[in-house]
Amino acid sequence: MKLLFMKSGLLIFFTLFAPALNAEQMTPLPDNKPAPALLLPDMDGVKHDIRDYRGRPVIINFWATWCPPCRRELPSMNRAWKKIKDEGIVMLAVDVGEDEDTVFTFMADYPIDFTVLLDSSGEITARWPVVGLPTTFVLDREGRLVYQAIGGREWDNDSLLDKVRALK
Amino acid sequence: MLCISMHECCLLLFLSVVCGPIFADVSKTQNEETGLIGWKLKQGNMELELVQRLPDQTRAFFLARGFPAGIADDLGRSCIFQTILRNTGTDAGVSLALTVSLKDWRVSQGDASRPLKLKEAWDQTWPDALVSKSARLAFRWATFPSTQTFQSGDYNWGMISFGLTPGTRFDLRLVWNEADKKHSAQIENLICAPDR
Numbered sequence: 117m118k119l120l121f122m123k124s125g126l127l128i129f130f131t132l133f134a135p136a137l138n139a140e141q142m143t144p145l146p147d148n149k150p151a152p153a154l155l156l157p158d159m160d161g162v163k164h165d166i167r168d169y170r171g172r173p174v175i176i177n178f179w180a181t182w183c184p185p186c187r188r189e190l191p192s193m194n195r196a197w198k199k200i201k202d203e204g205i206v207m208l209a210v211d212v213g214e215d216e217d218t219v220f221t222f223m224a225d226y227p228i229d230f231t232v233l234l235d236s237s238g239e240i241t242a243r244w245p246v247v248g249l250p251t252t253f254v255l256d257r258e259g260r261l262v263y264q265a266i267g268g269r270e271w272d273n274d275s276l277l278d279k280v281r282a283l284k
Numbered sequence: 285m286l287c288i289s290m291h292e293c294c295l296l297l298f299l300s301v302v303c304g305p306i307f308a309d310v311s312k313t314q315n316e317e318t319g320l321i322g323w324k325l326k327q328g329n330m331e332l333e334l335v336q337r338l339p340d341q342t343r344a345f346f347l348a349r350g351f352p353a354g355i356a357d358d359l360g361r362s363c364i365f366q367t368i369l370r371n372t373g374t375d376a377g378v379s380l381a382l383t384v385s386l387k388d389w390r391v392s393q394g395d396a397s398r399p400l401k402l403k404e405a406w407d408q409t410w411p412d413a414l415v416s417k418s419a420r421l422a423f424r425w426a427t428f429p430s431t432q433t434f435q436s437g438d439y440n441w442g443m444i445s446f447g448l449t450p451g452t453r454f455d456l457r458l459v460w461n462e463a464d465k466k467h468s469a470q471i472e473n474l475i476c477a478p479d480r
Contacts, residue, residue: 238421249425
């Protein structure tokens, strides 16, 4: 009887939690279109052109300070950056629709060590296939859209990072 | 000692995959601190959570993003819920895309049923002179997309307005497509947050 209870418990566990165990996934984009143009200033006013990163895989995240899932995933992006920064992979975060002061204040509580770009008017983001925040794309070495993730992820999970590493 | 043979283990794994899509339920929770109520629907790979927003929360959010007080008040009093929709599929090589179009959802009270007021409809009611581009941009990103496809593991958050006065009770019929098949469900007795 005891064994039956234990097996039943295991069944319930699998039923409820098996999907969550594999939750970290990205969607492969089948047609691998070239990424839209992106030329934006960082927090110091230095402009970054996405084309300058050709030859390296790029993780590019669209977010905003008020967005709860963005705030939840940013620390994992920062941890991911610490893992990959010496591996020839680029990581960018594009803040959508906010000014430098807002982002600067936010970063006092949520440190971001990788490059943050500002799309205060939202015009650049509108050219990308972004429907909700956060949305993250992975670009290959040729600047093509290879993966997409809508909603937050635990980006320091190696199951995600290995897919990016494979693009090197 | 727990002893499970290989075929029993396979059975457990099989059931965990198969049983997930069979069960469908709506659960209700109440935040002890705020008193706000949330409803969660799980059916197949679709998980929807609707959480009440106090009118004051919504007013404050939009005022802080440059909306004039009158419009922020209209939005605050329009029965807005924070909405979280997730595709919980784990995608083992099969397309499990889930598509939601809010224009197919219906709010009902008794025999009366009507569509939602979507973000595009709200935006069109505001004169350019009253609402700045940056405020519109904040509204666009803070509200739930009218149509969106979720691949396995994707989720999104955003506000949905049900266009009712604070404290109103209503039922919500929702429709979505999963792997090109139409699904529907109903959440009964939702309550717009009171204006307190």
